[in-house]
Amino acid sequence: MSSEDRFVEALGALLSDGPPLVLGPGDDAAILAREAGLLAATTDMLVEGVDFLPGEDPERLGRRAVAVNLSDLAAMGARPEFFLLAIGFESRRGPDYPLAVARGAIARGADFGARLAGGDLSDAPQTVITVALWGRPAGEPLRRKGAAPGDLVYVSGHPGEAAGGLRLARRLEAFAEHGSLPTPHFPELPLEAERRLLAAYRDPAPRIGLGIALAEERLASAAIDVSDGMGLDAARLARASGVRVVFERELLPLSTTLRELAATEDLDPLALFLSGGDDYELLFTVPPAAAPRLEERASRLDVPVTRIGRVEEGSGAVLADGGARIDVSTLGHDHFAEARR
Amino acid sequence: MSSEDRFVEALGALLSDGPPLVLGPGDDAAILAREAGLLAATTDMLVEGVDFLPGEDPERLGRRAVAVNLSDLAAMGARPEFFLLAIGFESRRGPDYPLAVARGAIARGADFGARLAGGDLSDAPQTVITVALWGRPAGEPLRRKGAAPGDLVYVSGHPGEAAGGLRLARRLEAFAEHGSLPTPHFPELPLEAERRLLAAYRDPAPRIGLGIALAEERLASAAIDVSDGMGLDAARLARASGVRVVFERELLPLSTTLRELAATEDLDPLALFLSGGDDYELLFTVPPAAAPRLEERASRLDVPVTRIGRVEEGSGAVLADGGARIDVSTLGHDHFAEARR
Numbered sequence: 001m002s003s004e005d006r007f008v009e010a011l012g013a014l015l016s017d018g019p020p021l022v023l024g025p026g027d028d029a030a031i032l033a034r035e036a037g038l039l040a041a042t043t044d045m046l047v048e049g050v051d052f053l054p055g056e057d058p059e060r061l062g063r064r065a066v067a068v069n070l071s072d073l074a075a076m077g078a079r080p081e082f083f084l085l086a087i088g089f090e091s092r093r094g095p096d097y098p099l100a101v102a103r104g105a106i107a108r109g110a111d112f113g114a115r116l117a118g119g120d121l122s123d124a125p126q127t128v129i130t131v132a133l134w135g136r137p138a139g140e141p142l143r144r145k146g147a148a149p150g151d152l153v154y155v156s157g158h159p160g161e162a163a164g165g166l167r168l169a170r171r172l173e174a175f176a177e178h179g180s181l182p183t184p185h186f187p188e189l190p191l192e193a194e195r196r197l198l199a200a201y202r203d204p205a206p207r208i209g210l211g212i213a214l215a216e217e218r219l220a221s222a223a224i225d226v227s228d229g230m231g232l233d234a235a236r237l238a239r240a241s242g243v244r245v246v247f248e249r250e251l252l253p254l255s256t257t258l259r260e261l262a263a264t265e266d267l268d269p270l271a272l273f274l275s276g277g278d279d280y281e282l283l284f285t286v287p288p289a290a291a292p293r294l295e296e297r298a299s300r301l302d303v304p305v306t307r308i309g310r311v312e313e314g315s316g317a318v319l320a321d322g323g324a325r326i327d328v329s330t331l332g333h334d335h336f337a338e339a340r341r
Numbered sequence: 342m343s344s345e346d347r348f349v350e351a352l353g354a355l356l357s358d359g360p361p362l363v364l365g366p367g368d369d370a371a372i373l374a375r376e377a378g379l380l381a382a383t384t385d386m387l388v389e390g391v392d393f394l395p396g397e398d399p400e401r402l403g404r405r406a407v408a409v410n411l412s413d414l415a416a417m418g419a420r421p422e423f424f425l426l427a428i429g430f431e432s433r434r435g436p437d438y439p440l441a442v443a444r445g446a447i448a449r450g451a452d453f454g455a456r457l458a459g460g461d462l463s464d465a466p467q468t469v470i471t472v473a474l475w476g477r478p479a480g481e482p483l484r485r486k487g488a489a490p491g492d493l494v495y496v497s498g499h500p501g502e503a504a505g506g507l508r509l510a511r512r513l514e515a516f517a518e519h520g521s522l523p524t525p526h527f528p529e530l531p532l533e534a535e536r537r538l539l540a541a542y543r544d545p546a547p548r549i550g551l552g553i554a555l556a557e558e559r560l561a562s563a564a565i566d567v568s569d570g571m572g573l574d575a576a577r578l579a580r581a582s583g584v585r586v587v588f589e590r591e592l593l594p595l596s597t598t599l600r601e602l603a604a605t606e607d608l609d610p611l612a613l614f615l616s617g618g619d620d621y622e623l624l625f626t627v628p629p630a631a632a633p634r635l636e637e638r639a640s641r642l643d644v645p646v647t648r649i650g651r652v653e654e655g656s657g658a659v660l661a662d663g664g665a666r667i668d669v670s671t672l673g674h675d676h677f678a679e680a681r682r
Contacts, residue, residue: 001580002573002675022379023484027581028416028566029383031482036377038363041458042370043473045427047465075369086386086471117382124388126466130427132384132473141372143364225369232343239342240368334343 004121007095014099014106021082021115030117032082040078040141041134044068048126053166053173058097060202061129062104068227069133070112070206071280075225077142077215080114080135080208088124101129112208139215144240147222147285153245153309154220154294156207156281158200158255159230160269163276165201167265168194188264193257204280210305213297214284220294223284229277229332234317237283238329244314245285247274247328249321253306274319275331285311345462348436355440355447362423362456371458373423381419381482382475385409389467394507394514399438401543402470403445409568410474411453411547412621416566418483418556421455421476421549429465442470453549480556485581488563488626494586494650495561495635497548497622499541499596500571501610504617506542508606509535529605534598545621551646554638555625561635564625570618570673575658578624579670585655586626588615588669590662594647615660616672626652 001009008026015024020033046065048054066083073080085105087098098121106116114133168186175181186194207225214220224237234245254269262269286294291307298305309320316329342350349367356365364372387406389395407424414421426446428439439462447457455474509527516522527535548566555561565578575586595610603610627635632648639646650661657670 001576002569002671002673004675005577005580023482027485028413028564029381029419031417031478032380032382034375034377034380036375039373039375040370041373041423041425043425043427043459043471044461045429045463045465045469045471047429047463047469049466050429050464072369076372078370082382084382084384084473086384086473088386088388088391088469118384120385120471122386122388123391124386124469125390128386128388128429128465128469128471130384130386130461130469130471130473132425132427132471137372141364141370144368223369228343235342236346239346330343332343334345 003095007098007121010095010099011102014103015116021117025116025118032117038137038141039134040073040076040137041132042069042072043130043132044072045128045130047128053169055173058100059104061127062101063108063203065129065131066105066108066114067204067206068280069131070114070208071204071225071227073133073135074207074211075142075223075282076137077139077211078135078137079212080109080112080133082117083109083114083131083133084117085119086130087119088122088128090125091123105131112206137215138212139218142211142215142220142223144222144224144237147237147241147243147311149243149311149313151221151285151287151311152291152307153247153285153311154305155283155308156210156303156305157279158253158258159226159279159281160258160273160276161197161200161255162204162278163272164258164261165197165199166278168197169201189260193260196257197261201278206280207282207303209301210282210298210303213301217293219290219297220284220286223282226279226281226283227277229275230283231274231317231328231331233283233332235329238315238317244312245309245317246312247309247319249319251306251308274328277333344436348439348462351436351440352443355444356457362458366457366459373458379478379482380475381414381417381478382473383410383413384471384473385413386469386471388469394510396514399441400445402468403442404449404544406470406472407446407449407455408545408547409621410472411455411549412545412566412568414474414476415548415552416483416564416623417478418480418552419476419478420553421453421474423458424450424455424472424474425458426460427471428460429463429469431466432464446472453547478556479553480559483552483556483561483564485563485565485578488578488582488584488652490584490652490654492562492626492628492652493632493648494588494626494652495646496624496649497551497644497646498620499594499599500567500620500622501599501614501617502538502541502596503545503619504613505599505602506538506540507619509538510542530601534601537598538602542619547621548623548644550642551623551639551644554642558634560631560638561625561627564623567620567622567624568618570616571624572615572658572669572672574624574673576670579656579658585653586650586658587653588650588660590660592647592649615669618674
């Protein structure tokens, strides 16, 4: 038996069985049963040193790789069903490494009803994880297109915290490299803030429940998941809808945690909020008449949502700050123009 | 507009629109319409320097990435429908590079009815391409499990030629590095053999039509696609079925081309055949009563198939050569135990 075959056997022990997965990992393809209807499908590739820090814990990586894909389905208002998992890694790490990635991926998928159907392993000079995920839209799929002038702009959660967490994670990595991890890690930052920021970066919470609520009752006119930065992703929604997205400075949910970090690091919390990226929150637009119902559903789901602005005629994404208007359309990570970070 | 968004626009020009693809690349997920029924899904990751040679032409890479996934569906007897394409690449190569990968992938998918539904781009230190592909089984899905003692063993095409092509491609790469590409490239090898071997490696022909024929009429009792080597993959089928696969030395289709290469390179054509890998041929077992019908259908599809042995009680894959029996169960690439090549 090749070591790849032994991996598949070990993987089998992690899986739960039952329909509609007719045939899981271990053959040339997985076989699933599906009812008729729409299917929402997405894929995301995470590369070591680009999309995550070198030496990241493999189980956490598996969780995160599934979570960023789940966030794409959340933005379409879809219920996750199945995913495929391809792992490239240095073979000298041994089979426990991809097994830990798979364990994390399976657990995070299970949190949202998504099952591992199959996958692939390849040797690679650094870790690369690609997830392909699909599911069923809970209603008319949410799109980036559809926002109309007069709609209200909402965001879930607290953008910017993940970017703060990345800063801390990088620092921890540098400490670890020099063998000198201080205790507490960041003496000037409350321990609770450190924990919360690191979790926002390392283990994002995809907004599946919120996305389903938005689609089920058609509460949102348009939606996007915020992965590259609030400015850039708002501009994408604006372009797809043929409108302008206006953020109002005084409405932005700059969390206490983000402000605490910004204070200790001499950073601008607004910059982290607008351009940080890795948030995996939903940015969406709501017709005013649907706003009370939206806030009620979000509150029942225990998902924080904040009205942060409005949709106008025009183009791009701007920040209204008192009388000033600042173009924020390019704030975020352009994967292409440069190495991501 | 970010350069990733410009990429999506350029990609749009390559795509044809229409049902059942409700929403293609450019939103957070693709939306497709599906009838009820089984779905066969697979994924494969190709890594530069591991699964393909550095500096490979990007359009050819896109074709190959889709083809190796198509081969997995062929082994299940499924009709391809849609695929997702994730590309990691050095951003300094610019957007034409992933666009060329996508062009090749879209063209090769179209050859077999598979449409690009969506994808992802990431910066990466070397090129990594992951395809996730799904489709609809044409009948009861073919599996690795199901071969019974007394069944005949068949293989499509000419295993070993792709491994020969890889040797030539490596040589060409070394020539190119030293700026000294000779003409003709391999003076001792007929030009037609060079062309055929390189094509077998670079642009494999997935056996979709054959797989569908096998599943539609239940002509095969078990099937696997040969990607890692005839020995290793035969042993996988044998283990899944709880039987022994016996190759008969005198039946193996060692092609004239393979023999020509072996003669000029002082290689054993049998070793290339049994352990070469990258063949993307179908290895399958056929109850004797179904053999005439199988050969008729394959002939009508113009796909060469050869009976190469039989299924016995026992385990593993062996080569019967005169009176001798040689275990070939481990002949091929174990991705895990070492860098692939």
